[in-house]
Amino acid sequence: MNAKTVDETIARAAAERRSALSEIESKRILEAIGIATQMPEPARSADEAAAAAERRGFPVVLKVLSPDVTHKSDIGGVALDLASKLEVREAFARIRANLSQKAPDARFEGVAVQAMAAAGLELLAGIARDPQFGPMVMVGLGGVFVEVLKDTAVRIAPVDQREARAMLAELRGAALLDGVRGTAAIDREAIVELLVRISELAARHTEIREMDLNPIAAYASGLSVLDARILLEHEVKDAACAQLPAPEAAALQVRRQENLRRALKPRTAVVFGDRGTRDFQWLRALGNFKGKRFSVQPDEKEGAAIEALGISNFRTVSEIGEPIDYAIASVPRKIAPQTLAQCAAAGVAGIGFFTAGFSETGDPIGIELEAELKKIASGSDIALVGPNCMGLCNPGLGLLNSANLLAGEAGDVCFISQSGTHAISFCMQAPGHAIKVSMAASIGNALVLEAADYLDVMASDAATRAIGIYVEGVRDGRRFFESLKRATARVPVLVWKGGVTDSGARATFSHTGSLATPAAVWRAAMRQSGAVEVSGLEPMLDAIELLTRARPVRGRGMALVAMTGGQSVVISDTFASQGLQVPALSEASYAEFKSFFQVIGGSYRNPLDAAWTIGPRSSEGQDKLDRVLDILDRDPVIDAIVMEFRPGLNFSGPRRPIDVKESIPLLDKLASFAQRTHKPFALAVESQHVSPDVRATVVAGAAALARERGLATFDTFARAAGAFRAAAEYFERAGALAKGPNAVG
Known part of the structure; x- marks a missing residue:
């Protein structure tokens, strides 16, 4: 070069x-x-062009030379396949006339002459x-x-x-x-x-x-x-717009991220501005907080009510006299800057502003107040979360950002969201998928700390096994991309992007003040970073459940075990639509199935119609279930197995009240298989055989029993297919990135 x-x-x-x-x-x-071109020769006159063409060898191409013309063809500035000096001279005059007519203000500096390239x-x-x-x-x-x-x-x-x-x-x-x-x-x-x-x-x-x-x-x-x-x-x-020197800015960012770590795992927390008219929602949300909680509320009446709850109240944060790891601000927007300044001066590690009414409204006062917040935070190492957000959540420590959430065990899944609603919904729905949330962050307008900061902190935590993100836009896309690459090198990252359509992009601006990213560029960022896109909350929960509760998905060949043959075509199409394969099994598998499989009312083509072979009505059904699963486990064309699970004792037969506890022996057997197989195994709890009046409770009960036994479980084959697609993409991308730049695949 x-x-x-x-x-x-x-x-x-x-x-x-x-x-x-x-x-x-x-x-x-x-x-x-080092890139080969057809290098042209400049010519300022028709005679020079003819001479250059003779040197280059006919046929030739002429193209206008003008610093004021970007698209030469649009103004008739290109002539192809010229076979003689006469044709070159005529083309030169034609190009000059076209430029004068179609772009009269453009300067004419002659033409470029080059040989016609081979086809x-x-x-x-x-x-x-x-x-x-x-x-x-x-x-x-x-x-x-x-x-x-x-x-x-x-x-x-x-x-x-x-x-x-x-x-x-x-x-x-x-x-x-x-x-x-x-x-x-x-x-x-x-x-x-x-x-x-x-x-x-x-x-x-x-x-x-x-x-x-x-x-x-x-x-x-x-x-x-x-x-x-x-x-x-x-x-x-x-x-006047000079930034901090790079080393100083980097050091400040490191200190902010360290403070964010403290805020996500706090030992002390304080709430600013909680009031009785809101039923002290933030102090109640911290009702099971394992650390020390305080209140800052200068209003004497409100302060007395807070003290009556057994919570120490102060007029300012500096009066508390203890290091504060995390503050929650629920104050009027006009005093948000002074609240932030007070916390920065007192050495508070992080503060989340529930307070809204800033740039997302388009209101000049809100924009001015947000700029003031950013100026204060930018000159400090305080971890500013938001504003316009629900803040941080750590259920294992009892740090909750909604009184509707429950404290729980320490978890291994993290979630980052520009939407407070989605952050709360994820934390609320996660336990139903056997997902234990470790840390979650509603980041709102993300003034100083962006999604990349939360990614860096959460991915570096040893307990983290997967991260989900809901994002509407990013200010520093390159930094977000680099953070994604670092995160996905260690754990799966699932990304749900809001604002991918024109109307969605407009809604995004009014919601968070973020800029929409063109869809093609966004897809490239996801693909290159190793992250995987999902289309909504349910697909994200499904994918995370599979990624954290089942074996790694190392291929796309699926074995599907159904309880009826009628749905075989439909579920095959469902998996194929997600880019998965439902291949014919190996000849060795078919030979073994032939020796015992009940083909009257069933089939051992993939998907298997297995009810009459493995159902409890068959005296050898349970043993045959083991044989079916073991055959699929050994088959070299199969990478993963999904089995339909029907609540109740019978897979078919007369309708009667269903007691989901009757399924426990079967679930225990399936859990045992999931432990011994090297392939990912999951259940699809299809429920069309259950009457609508009891469907919800029966399916939920059966799914809960399955998840208690460590089985990845989905409400339908369709949701299982979406989860396996996402998991397969993650492991494919992770594998490709690990191979290095010269890999052929």
Whole structure:
């Protein structure tokens, strides 16, 4: 790589205050980083163009040279397949006339003359800058594929060889790269190398705002960039907006995160501004707090009522006389800044502001007050949570952010949410999935501490086994991306993104003041970081239950054990729609099934229709259940097993009242299998055989009994399929990232 050529070319344009490089300058940069181009020769007159064409060899291409023209074709600035000097002279005059007519203010600096390239597969590639995530790299099939089908793949730059190969494989027209109808396969590795090199260029040179390589001719051996355009952005830095020096800012961030750790596992907590008119909701939420709790309420009447509850009340936090790990502020917004300043001065580690009415409202006063909060927090190492949030939760310590939640055992799952409702809902629903929440954070407007900070803290905790996130937008996307990568290297991270549609994005702004991230860029960030997207609260709970309660999902081949044959096609389609496979079993498995499986009323094709073979009405049913599961456990084409579980003693037969406790012996047997198998095993508690009036209680009771025995359990096959998809994606991405940049897969 010739870095000097790149630096000098960009510096020259910057000195001239030009925002666009010429095609020749753009290609000079590409050649400098080792990418083959069709390098043109400039010509300022028709005679010079004719002479250049003769030197290059006919046929040739002419393209307008103008610093004021970005899209040459739009103004008739390109002439192709010129076979003689006469045609070149005529094309020169035509291009000049077109520029004068369609862009009269544009400067004409002649034409670029280059030889016509040999025909190849047409591709395009480029780089751009996303406001949140920074430099991006893109590749796509050219022509109609990009214009009509939008067949492109996007990643955050820089990318390595493995990620570049994944980009090519992602294209809907990827089969064309391997040759069709007698055409030769193209040199994929040449495209891979191009993507790696331009992505590295984008990461190194922040001045490059956009690069468009279109078209690229790809051949059986090598490639050639036929046209190139680079746009620059010269930043004018205002000294008044100078940031803290990087080392100082980094040290302050470390101290804030240490304070956040204290706040998430507090030994002392204080509530500011709780009132009787709200039934002292925050002090009641801390009713089972294992540490010391205090109140700061200067109103004498309210203070007396708080003291009557057995809680020490003070007029200011400095009067408490003990180090405070976490404060909850439920104060009017106008006094929020002075409350924060008081806590920062007193050395409070962290404070969560339930108080709302800031930038999310669009109200000038709210915006001004939020700016004041940010200024105070930015000059301190206090961990400011929110504002406009429900704050922190640690059920094992009795630190709850809602009086509707219950304290519990120490957990191993964390949750981060920009929505207070979703944070409370997750903590409320988690126990029903045998999920024990360790730490949860409702982060609201995230003024100083962003999702990345909570990720860093929670992922570094030794007890954490999985993290869920609900996020509507991020201010520093690159930092969030890097935090995700660090977190997913240790534990699964499930991300639920709000605001992925235009209307959703508008709602996001009114809710938290965050900016929506374009969907393609967001998907790239998730894929490259190793995080997995889910579409809602239930899919997130399902996926976390599977990831924390079952064996790792190391493949997509599913064995499905159903109790009726009628649903086989439907559940196969359900799993296939999630990108999972329901393969035919191995011949050895079929041979063994043939020796004992009841095929009258059943089938041992995958999915298995197993009720008449393993049901309790068969005298050998329980032994056959073990045989069925052991066969699937041994089968090399099967990676995971999901079995339908029907509450009650019988899988079929006359209807009668169902006592879910009758299922305990069967559940014990299934739990024993789950312990001895090396494959992930889960239950789907289908309930269509149960009358609607008792369905909810029966299914809930059976599921609870199953989860008590450590079995991952889902209400339907459909929800099981979604969970297995998410888990498979996590382990696939984690495995690919662990292989390193040169991995082929």
